[in-house]
Amino acid sequence: VSTASTATRFASEFRAICGAEHVVEDPELQPRNILGIAPAFAVTPGSADEIVAVLRFANELGLVVVPAGGFTQQHSGNLPSQVDVLLNTTRLTDVEHYDPGDLTIGIGAGCTVAQLSSKVAADNLFFAADPALPERCTVGGLLATGLYGPHRHGYGGLRDYCIGVRFVTGDARKAKGGGRVVKNVAGYDMMKLLIGSWGTLGIITSASFKLFPAPRQTRTFVSEFASAAEAIAFRNRVVHSPLDPICLELVSPEARGLAPGLGSGPAWSICLRAAGSDAVLARYRSELGTAVSREVEGRGEHDLWQALSDFSPTVSERHPHSLVISMTLPLGDVQPLLDGLAMVAQSHNLTLATVGRVGVGHLLAAMWPAAQGEVTPANFVNAISELRNRLPRDVSMAVLHCPTEARDQVTAWGPEPAGLGSMRAVKLALDPRDILNRGRFLF
Amino acid sequence: MNLPEVVGHLRKIAGHDAVLDRPEDLMLYEYDAGIRKSTPGAVVFPQTTEQVSQIMRLASSVPIPVVARGAATGLSGGAISQPGGIVVATSRMNHILEVDVENQRAVVQPGVVNLQLSEHVSHLGLYFAPDPSSQKACTIGGNVAENSGGPHTLMYGVTVNHVTGVEVVLPSGEIVHFGGKAAESYGYDMTGFFVGSEGTVGIATAITVKLLRKPEKVATLLGIFESVDDAAQTVSAITAAGITPAALEMLDGWTLRTIEAYCHAGYPLDAGAVLLIELDGLREAVEEQAEAVREVCLQQKAREVRRAKTEEERALLWKGRKTAFGALGRVSPSYYTQDGVVPRSKIPAVLRHIGNVSKKYDLIIGNIFHAGDGNLHPLILFDIRFPDQLERALKASTEILEWCINAGGSITGEHGVGMEKRDLMSVLFTEQDLDVMISLRNAFNGDDVLNPQKLFPTPRMCREITGPAQNPVLVQEGM
Numbered sequence: 001v002s003t004a005s006t007a008t009r010f011a012s013e014f015r016a017i018c019g020a021e022h023v024v025e026d027p028e029l030q031p032r033n034i035l036g037i038a039p040a041f042a043v044t045p046g047s048a049d050e051i052v053a054v055l056r057f058a059n060e061l062g063l064v065v066v067p068a069g070g071f072t073q074q075h076s077g078n079l080p081s082q083v084d085v086l087l088n089t090t091r092l093t094d095v096e097h098y099d100p101g102d103l104t105i106g107i108g109a110g111c112t113v114a115q116l117s118s119k120v121a122a123d124n125l126f127f128a129a130d131p132a133l134p135e136r137c138t139v140g141g142l143l144a145t146g147l148y149g150p151h152r153h154g155y156g157g158l159r160d161y162c163i164g165v166r167f168v169t170g171d172a173r174k175a176k177g178g179g180r181v182v183k184n185v186a187g188y189d190m191m192k193l194l195i196g197s198w199g200t201l202g203i204i205t206s207a208s209f210k211l212f213p214a215p216r217q218t219r220t221f222v223s224e225f226a227s228a229a230e231a232i233a234f235r236n237r238v239v240h241s242p243l244d245p246i247c248l249e250l251v252s253p254e255a256r257g258l259a260p261g262l263g264s265g266p267a268w269s270i271c272l273r274a275a276g277s278d279a280v281l282a283r284y285r286s287e288l289g290t291a292v293s294r295e296v297e298g299r300g301e302h303d304l305w306q307a308l309s310d311f312s313p314t315v316s317e318r319h320p321h322s323l324v325i326s327m328t329l330p331l332g333d334v335q336p337l338l339d340g341l342a343m344v345a346q347s348h349n350l351t352l353a354t355v356g357r358v359g360v361g362h363l364l365a366a367m368w369p370a371a372q373g374e375v376t377p378a379n380f381v382n383a384i385s386e387l388r389n390r391l392p393r394d395v396s397m398a399v400l401h402c403p404t405e406a407r408d409q410v411t412a413w414g415p416e417p418a419g420l421g422s423m424r425a426v427k428l429a430l431d432p433r434d435i436l437n438r439g440r441f442l443f
Numbered sequence: 444m445n446l447p448e449v450v451g452h453l454r455k456i457a458g459h460d461a462v463l464d465r466p467e468d469l470m471l472y473e474y475d476a477g478i479r480k481s482t483p484g485a486v487v488f489p490q491t492t493e494q495v496s497q498i499m500r501l502a503s504s505v506p507i508p509v510v511a512r513g514a515a516t517g518l519s520g521g522a523i524s525q526p527g528g529i530v531v532a533t534s535r536m537n538h539i540l541e542v543d544v545e546n547q548r549a550v551v552q553p554g555v556v557n558l559q560l561s562e563h564v565s566h567l568g569l570y571f572a573p574d575p576s577s578q579k580a581c582t583i584g585g586n587v588a589e590n591s592g593g594p595h596t597l598m599y600g601v602t603v604n605h606v607t608g609v610e611v612v613l614p615s616g617e618i619v620h621f622g623g624k625a626a627e628s629y630g631y632d633m634t635g636f637f638v639g640s641e642g643t644v645g646i647a648t649a650i651t652v653k654l655l656r657k658p659e660k661v662a663t664l665l666g667i668f669e670s671v672d673d674a675a676q677t678v679s680a681i682t683a684a685g686i687t688p689a690a691l692e693m694l695d696g697w698t699l700r701t702i703e704a705y706c707h708a709g710y711p712l713d714a715g716a717v718l719l720i721e722l723d724g725l726r727e728a729v730e731e732q733a734e735a736v737r738e739v740c741l742q743q744k745a746r747e748v749r750r751a752k753t754e755e756e757r758a759l760l761w762k763g764r765k766t767a768f769g770a771l772g773r774v775s776p777s778y779y780t781q782d783g784v785v786p787r788s789k790i791p792a793v794l795r796h797i798g799n800v801s802k803k804y805d806l807i808i809g810n811i812f813h814a815g816d817g818n819l820h821p822l823i824l825f826d827i828r829f830p831d832q833l834e835r836a837l838k839a840s841t842e843i844l845e846w847c848i849n850a851g852g853s854i855t856g857e858h859g860v861g862m863e864k865r866d867l868m869s870v871l872f873t874e875q876d877l878d879v880m881i882s883l884r885n886a887f888n889g890d891d892v893l894n895p896q897k898l899f900p901t902p903r904m905c906r907e908i909t910g911p912a913q914n915p916v917l918v919q920e921g922m
Contacts (some may be wrong), residue, residue: 040655097851099678100815101788124685128505144626157627159635160604175879176872181784183816184854185590185601185639186864186871187898188880192603215687242659242725279727330546330624396628417630418619418620422613422887426631429886430879442630 007040008277009026010061014043017053023438032086034066035079035407039086046091047165048174048205055172055203055435058085064438067199069138070112073312075144076400077198078412089140092205097180099276100125106164106180106234109140111328126214128135128155132310140204146196147326149309150273155212155244162209163427164192170201170431180208193426198442201430215275218246220296220304221288228252228338231268234291235358238272247273251309254353258314259307264427280344288432310366312393316401319368323380324401325387328364334358335391340390341365348379377406384410413442444505446484446527453487453529454498460521461488461535470764472530474885475515475522476577478827479862483524488535492610492618492648495531500616502529503892510894511646513554513582515604517569519861523587525895539563540649547654548607548624553584559588568656570743572599575810575857576765581895588649590639592857594690594764597815603638608746611637614893618805624651624915641859642894644887658723662733663751663760666740668719671695673790677743678814681720682787684739686732690721693734693817694763698809698822699763705770707720708763714746717816719764767811775824779836782858783847787817796846799822804839818856819847860898869900
């Protein structure tokens with residue numbers, strides 16, 4: 001936004017659309033920066049129609065818009081080339097439909113995951129997503145980033161239980177996909193495109209989800225192993241057994257310190273969370289046998305799993321100069337990837353901590369400077385590129401968090417995903433002027 | 444290029460014996476399991492991805508419409524050709540390319556029959572979860588196109604929940620790969636978008652699917668009720684009790700008597716309705732849930748709850764369910780199957796509505812459906828030799844689907860929109876919702892060469908293609 005007079009004109013346009021109290025101008029926006037770049041305006045529309053008006057205006061004037069929810073993942077992605085308008089979805093919190101008997105809910109994108117979870121918990125229902133920082137993470141942000149927590153193992157991902165979505169495309173068309181019933185194949189599956197699109201195709205205004213009956217009781221069985229290989233062997237045993245846990249999480253020795261109740265020491269842990277009656281839990285006990293060193297329940301169990309969900313923000317808080325990488329991969333690649341991570345971290349003088357949903361193929365790895373020796377931004381940059389070169393086929397990787405000094409030399413996404421040309425075609429169809437999150441995603 | 448020339452090119456691409464163009468052969472390819480018909484100009488049987496690519500390149504250059512066809516068991520007209528168009532039949536692309544036990548994946552060609560895959564990996568303790576009633580015949584390519592379901596989708600989801608990667612030939616002839624063996628990957632979920640696009644985006648030539656571990660224990664129960672209403676209330680009560688069965692099917696009295704006369708599944712002849720309920724998983728959990736389901740049924744006025752004691756008894760109960768359509772073929776010259784969905788709490792109300800529609804149009808309507816997820820399959824019986832009966836059947840069907848939409852539901856849960864429900868899309872979706880979807884179709888299939896006149900309401904087909912690329916970066920990178 002070049003001059004003061006155009007800035008004033010833009011501000012008055014946004015005020016006319018959203019109401020004066022929902023428009024904020026620089027310089028108050030410095031704290032809401034996107035990877036160091038402060039937006040010129042922040043708008044908080046109260047409806048999808050207001051978003052249409054904002055985006056129409058942005059298209060006409062070529063303004064870059066960054067959608068925002070609870071600001072829990074805005075440190076991710078590539079450095080944006082330009083940020084003009086921060087578009088907050090936090091006023092979109094209406095419940096569209098909720099009948100506990102249907103086990104579905106439709107809710108505004110600005111509602112937080114914690115609010116949604118507590119609303120349905122009152123009816124003994126359960127929203128399966130367990131992202132980091134649920135008190136801040138919004139439904140819209142959850143879908144846009146497509147990130148997930150340990151429940152991914154037993155309940156599937158967002159693509160499995162998001163059944164409908166309403167959104168405004170980059171070129172300001174208000175649209176929807178899916179609906180509010182649990183089984184529905186009418187029309188293109190817009191949910192799939194928007195989940196994990198990092199706000200580059202459209203701004204999600206509300207979504208419908210399948211809910212689950214809340215488990216009556218759960219128990220966490222913690223097992224400890226001398227090496228990653230032994231832990232993975234145990235994972236294989238569980239995956240090929242009749243057991244059906246809701247979470248199956250690997251925790252590396254350095255990651256144990258980030259989760260309360262796991263203790264310290266050099267062991268690799270696998271935390272297995274089961275739901276069911278006393279008889280079902282007894283069956284787990286007998287199947288797992290002596291591999292289990294301890295059982296956790298109640299408050300301790302709740303805190304342990306929240307800490308595992310919060311792994312990424314906890315690392316960045318404790319180690320400001322840290323790297324957090326998220327990887328999805330086939331089950332058979334977990335062990336070689338763990339070996340590769342260890343080698344890369346060691347050769348660049350970085351401490352490595354890893355957690356992961358090893359039963360479905362998702363790992364989070366954090367690296368920060370080791371206690372001894374010198375670490376420069378180049379260590380992080382080289383560690384990332386070396387890791388990329390080592391990745392087996394079918395492994396996908398994203399840098400979620402990166403030290404500020406290394407940021408401008410690091411690409412957040414890569415290796416290049418299969419079907420990139422088709423992804424570009426989709427982007428062009430929905431956001432032809434590339435106004436949404438320009439430069440932050442794949443292209 | 445005229446049709447004989449196109450046929451000549453097709454023979455060069457796929458082989459002389461891989462193309463049909465005689466009228467008597469083409470007649471076999473003019474219908475699917477729905478009620479529409481249209482005769483193609485040629486049928487080609489490619490054996491490789493490269494051949495599919497050459498066929499698409501040829502068709503786009505002519506241009507001549509193309510439709511991919513598996514076993515044509517679909518009920519929505521998805522595999523019906525345009526008159527004189529090309530049918531790409533996948534029946535010679537029927538190889539299981541890879542079974543990867545460690546990663547619990549299989550890679551298959553589109554013409555592999557659904558049940559064959561499960562049989563092929565059965566000795567490994569694995570199976571492919573989507574189980575349409577036509578699973579003995581339908582192909583996985585067709586399942587991908589229509590995003591097919593089946594009874595067990597209640598717990599396990601439809602086809603899209605079981606596909607992690609797909610190799611696709613685009614209308615331009617370009618071969619692209621979406622996803623892979625990982626459950627998810629960064630970037631747009633093109634696999635998820637492609638599944639269920641009803642053959643309007645590209646033709647799948649290889650599909651990576653999840654294989655699930657067979658459950659340790661399966662319990663199959665038959666709840667017998669005096670009335671449809673009691674059975675319908677029980678469906679809600681089971682869900683409210685926090686039980687998620689693997690399958691929860693309902694058959695009304697008329698339908699189960701018709702089936703019983705045909706295949707002797709052991710259904711009670713004097714019942715108002717039955718629920719076929721299956722639970723699977725860990726032994727202890729299944730036993731508890733089976734007991735809980737029995738209690739709920741009895742509380743909801745079930746006359747009796749039977750449980751299959753042997754695998755043979757279980758198979759017999761399912762045989763009745765899965766051969767229902769064959770049974771109906773014996774009592775009516777024609778029938779029309781619908782696929783509406785309602786929120787689960789609306790099942791009793793929608794069944795009462797269907798009863799009224801049946802009276803209003805003076806047609807028998809049987810109900811056999813996936814009650815657990817609210818996916819109805821009203822079977823409207825008529826005689827196609829009498830045009831007024833067909834017309835009444837279509838009206839009755841529309842009235843039922845409109846009721847579903849008004850109740851917050853959908854016009855299709857697993858059969859797809861195809862030809863038959865395309866005009867109802869504008870009741871379910873707004874003009875702009877459809878406009879967004881069409882802009883996506885045009886991004887891949889802008890000339891509408893691939894499966895034209897499907898999925899979207901007819902008048903829209905003449906719309907112009909959306910404008911050219913405006914972002915210089917995207918243009919530069921080859922778009």
